[in-house]
Amino acid sequence: MFIPPHAITGIILCGGQARRMGGVDKPLQRLGGTSLVETIRERLAPQVARIIISANRAHEAYGQWGDAVIADTTAALGPLGGLAAVLPHVTTPWFFCCPGDAPFLDRSLVGRLAGALGTASCAIPTDGHRAQCLFLLGPTTVATAIDAYLASGARSVHGCVAAQQPAVLDASDIADSFRNINSPEELSAAASVPR
Secondary structure, three states, X not given: OOOOHHHEEEEEEOOOOOXXXXXXXXXXXXXXXXXXXXXXXXXXHHHOOEEEEEOOOOHHHHHHHOOEEEOOOOOOOHXXXXXXXXXXXXXXXXXXXXXXXXXXXXXXXXHHHHHHOOOOOOEEEEOOOOEOOOOEEEEHHHHHHHHHHHHOOOOOHHHHHHHOOOEEEEOHHHHHHHOOOOOHHHHHHHOOOOO
């Protein structure tokens, strides 16, 4: 299926507590002189109509590009809580979300996921070893299912996405693009990864 960029809102999930990074905001850490989230924005922007950032602190820093910055409405719900808080603010029929600590986001991923949809309502990539459920393309109407899943007490991103029976894109050719940064050591190592 072809979905034009103007029908898709990009959501960057930056609301984590970053315990392994010493509690600092991971997406605001710098790699090659640019913050992780800025690098992701630059790669994502041509693929979508607008970007919304899910963040629970440092709103001024995240808002410097003019994007809407939305905080979780309920604490401690993880990435799904961030997604649930943002989706009511999405005005396009489709959304694509990704984590704010994955600066190697592929510049063609959104279109490839749309092409993989077939009759499914959502699509996720696999890196050849595991499904990458936080790189999700789906209809904005999935907010109802996410809200119900969270209301049941469940928190698993994998469980919630699996319940939508997503199409799975073989993205093993771009496996490195799903690499995320969880620690100072991983940030240092990422500096040598070609971008």
